[in-house]
Structures are given as C-alpha cells and as structure tokens.
Amino acid sequence: MSEPIALPQPHELSQREKDDALAAYLMNFAAWGAGLPIPSLNLIAAWVYFLVNRKKSRFVAFHCFQACTSQIPTTLINILGVGMFVDYVLILNRDLPHFFWPYVAFAVVMNLIYLTSSIYACVLAAKGRVHYFLVFGRWAYARYYGPNAIALEGGSGRPNLPPTGF
Amino acid sequence: MNFEIAQQESYSCGELLLRTFFGWLYITAPHMLVLFFVGIWSSILHFISWWVILFTGRYPASFFEFHVKMLAWTMRLNAVTWNLAEGYPAIGTGGSHPAVTLDVPYPESLSRGKLLLRAFLGVFYISIPHGFCLYFRMIATGFLNFLSWWSLLFTGRIPDDWFQFNVGTLRWMARLNLYVTNMTDDYPPFSGKPAIVLESEAT
Numbered sequence: 001m002s003e004p005i006a007l008p009q010p011h012e013l014s015q016r017e018k019d020d021a022l023a024a025y026l027m028n029f030a031a032w033g034a035g036l037p038i039p040s041l042n043l044i045a046a047w048v049y050f051l052v053n054r055k056k057s058r059f060v061a062f063h064c065f066q067a068c069t070s071q072i073p074t075t076l077i078n079i080l081g082v083g084m085f086v087d088y089v090l091i092l093n094r095d096l097p098h099f100f101w102p103y104v105a106f107a108v109v110m111n112l113i114y115l116t117s118s119i120y121a122c123v124l125a126a127k128g129r130v131h132y133f134l135v136f137g138r139w140a141y142a143r144y145y146g147p148n149a150i151a152l153e154g155g156s157g158r159p160n161l162p163p164t165g166f
Numbered sequence: 167m168n169f170e171i172a173q174q175e176s177y178s179c180g181e182l183l184l185r186t187f188f189g190w191l192y193i194t195a196p197h198m199l200v201l202f203f204v205g206i207w208s209s210i211l212h213f214i215s216w217w218v219i220l221f222t223g224r225y226p227a228s229f230f231e232f233h234v235k236m237l238a239w240t241m242r243l244n245a246v247t248w249n250l251a252e253g254y255p256a257i258g259t260g261g262s263h264p265a266v267t268l269d270v271p272y273p274e275s276l277s278r279g280k281l282l283l284r285a286f287l288g289v290f291y292i293s294i295p296h297g298f299c300l301y302f303r304m305i306a307t308g309f310l311n312f313l314s315w316w317s318l319l320f321t322g323r324i325p326d327d328w329f330q331f332n333v334g335t336l337r338w339m340a341r342l343n344l345y346v347t348n349m350t351d352d353y354p355p356f357s358g359k360p361a362i363v364l365e366s367e368a369t
Contacts, residue, residue, distance in 0.1 A: 015224075015227070016226075016227045016228060019218065019222075019224070019226040019227060019228070019229075020226065020228055022218065022222075022226075023214055023218060023226055023229065026214040026217055026218065027210075027214065029213065029214065029217070030210045030213070030214070045207075045210050048207065053228075056228075126221075126222060
C-alpha cells in the first residue's frame with residue numbers, strides 16, 4: 001500500500017465497533033477485575049483482547065493496539081515497583097532503599113496520567129472518534145491507517161498441501 | 167430466555183456406564199481445565215461490562231455473545247454429566263449440542279439503577295432467597311439424578327417428570343446466572359418452568 005487509508009467517521013461506524021473499541025481501554029482495569037495483584041495482568045488481558053479483536057475492523061484494531069501498547073510503560077513501572085518491594089522485603093528481608101517511596105510517588109503519578117488519558121480515549125472511542133496517545137498513537141495509526149498499513153483482509157495463511165512427493 | 171434439552175427416545179446403557187466410571191477423566195477434567203482459563207477471561211469481561219453498562223446503559227454486543235456461548239457451554243456440559251443428554255459435549259465457546267438449546271435475547275438497553283442495586287444489595291435480594299431455594303432444589307435434583315441413573319440403566323429412559331425437573335434446575339441456574347451477570351434486567355423467577363409456561367400460568 002502507498003496511500004494512507006481514510007479514517008472512518010463516527011456515523012460510518014456500527015455501535016458494536018464503538019463498544020469493542022471502548023472496551024479495549026477498560027482492559028487497564030483487568031487486574032482489578034480478576035482480583036489479582038499482578039501488575040502485568042492488565043497487559044496480558046489487553047494483549048489477549050487485541051488478538052481476539054484485531055481482525056474485526058481497522059477502527060477496533062487501532063484502538064486495541066493503541067490500548068495494548070500504551071500500557072507497556074506503566075506496566076513496566078509497576079512491575080519494577082512491585083519487584084523491588086518483593087525483592088527487598090519478602091526475599092532479602094532488608095529495609096527498602098531510600099528511593100523506594102519517591103519511586104512509588106512517581107509510579108502513582110504515571111498511573112494517574114495513564115488512567116486519565118485512558119478514560120478520555122475510552123469516551124472518544126465510544127463516540128466513534130480517535131485519540132492519539134504520545135508515540136503509541138502514531139504507531140497504531142501507521143500500523144492500521146498509514147501508507148504501509150497491514151492488510152486485515154486476505155487469505156487464511158498457508159494453504160493445505162499434500163506431502164512432498166505426491 | 168429459552169433453555170431446553172430435548173429428551174431422547176432411549177439412552178445408551180453402555181455410554182451411561184462409561185460416563186459414570188470414566189466421565190471425570192474424559193469429560194469433566196478436560197472441560198474444567200479449559201473452563202478455568204476461559205473463566206478468568208470471562209470474569210475480566212464481566213468486570214469491564216459492568217463499567218460499560220454503568221456509563222452507556224448497554225451491554226457490549228460481542229461480550230454478550232461470548233457470555234451466552236460460555237453459558238451454553240456450561241449448560242451442555244451439565245446436560246451430559248447429569249445424564250440428560252448423550253454424546254460428547256463440544257469444548258469451547260464455538261461448539262453446540264444437538265439436544266441442548268439456549269437462546270438469550272440481547273437487551274438493547276439495561277437499567278443503571280438495577281446494575282447498582284445488584285452490585286450493592288444483590289446479596290440480600292438475589293443470593294440469599296435464590297441460594298436458599300436452590301439449595302433444597304439441588305438436593306432434590308441430586309436425588310432424582312440418582313434415581314434416573316438406575317432408570318436409565320434398566321429401562322434406557324428417564325421418566326418425563328424427573329427429566330423436566332432436572333432441566334428446570336438447570337434453567338433456573340441459567341436465569342440466575344444471566345441476572346447476576348447483568349445480562350438481563352428481568353428478575354429470575356423462583357421456578358424452573360419455561361418462560362412460556364410461567365406466562366400462561368400468570369394469565
């Protein structure tokens with residue numbers, strides 16, 4: 001492909017597409033939903049949701065991809081924080097390092113920023129609009145609407161063939 | 167909601183014995199293993215659906231379809247393990263069973279008030295009364311399942327009343343499941359009878 005693909009306008013999208021797109025951002029709450037204090041669960045949930053929905057439509061795939069990838073920084077920050085706590089307190093049985101609480105404050109701020117922007121993107125997706133996150137928005141756009149956008153349509157992969165020699 | 171299990175003319179005695187002695191191995195164990203992981207996913211989707219309903223008043227259609235298929239899966243598994251249907255129940259949300267029918271209409275809109283009511287007071291007006299009734303109903307169902315097993319072994323049939331009672335228990339559980347998981351606003355009746363029978367009795 002050499003030309004960007006036209007973005008769909010809100011009136012061209014079905015309610016189902018809008019619902020599927022908005023739910024992608026709510027995967028951020030997946031860790032709470034499953035009741036597990038694992039900071040990476042939301043990323044796994046978002047990734048599974050992306051895999052399930054990526055072929056539905058470009059609009060849905062764009063939002064799923066953006067929601068999934070944009071969780072990576074905060075998830076890494078959270079994993080590092082939890083990992084540090086587990087390592088120092090539960091495994092090494094030592095006092096927490098002096099930078100731990102400032103790091104927690106930083107993590108909380110980052111999570112709040114991500115949470116706010118997720119809710120904003122979620123509301124826009126429900127209305128059939130797009131919102132571009134920093135870096136990840138461009139990446140998602142390039143992947144699904146850009147000049148070199150990947151093909152969603154097409155064959156179902158390698159055809160079945162008889163064994164070699166027949 | 168419509169849930170039915172078609173009663174067969176006769177049931178296989180060999181399959182009954184196979185299910186009884188090895189069913190846990192070739193039916194229950196693989197199903198439970200897969201259901202465990204799909205159940206985690208389902209709980210995540212339920213949680214997200216709750217928020218979507220709260221803000222939009224609608225159940226996301228694709229989530230709804232997934233949960234109906236998931237419910238249909240558990241129902242056909244129950245139908246086979248309770249000896250109400252024969253054959254191997256298909257694993258996965260995409261499968262079906264020729265004897266088991268589950269139709270759940272998609273609600274165009276759901277009440278946010280009822281959503282909050284269920285979340286905060288559901289224990290009092292859903293769990294306690296239905297749990298109390300279903301507890302005794304399950305005892306009766308277990309007893310009838312035991313009697314049905316002998317009936318199947320010697321006659322190859324289940325008396326119609328026993329069959330309908332056990333199907334009714336599954337129907338009751340399905341209705342309760344739909345209400346608790348916010349897939350309908352209709353409070354489940356304290357009965358396992360089909361909706362059409364309940365409506366005709368009411369009129």
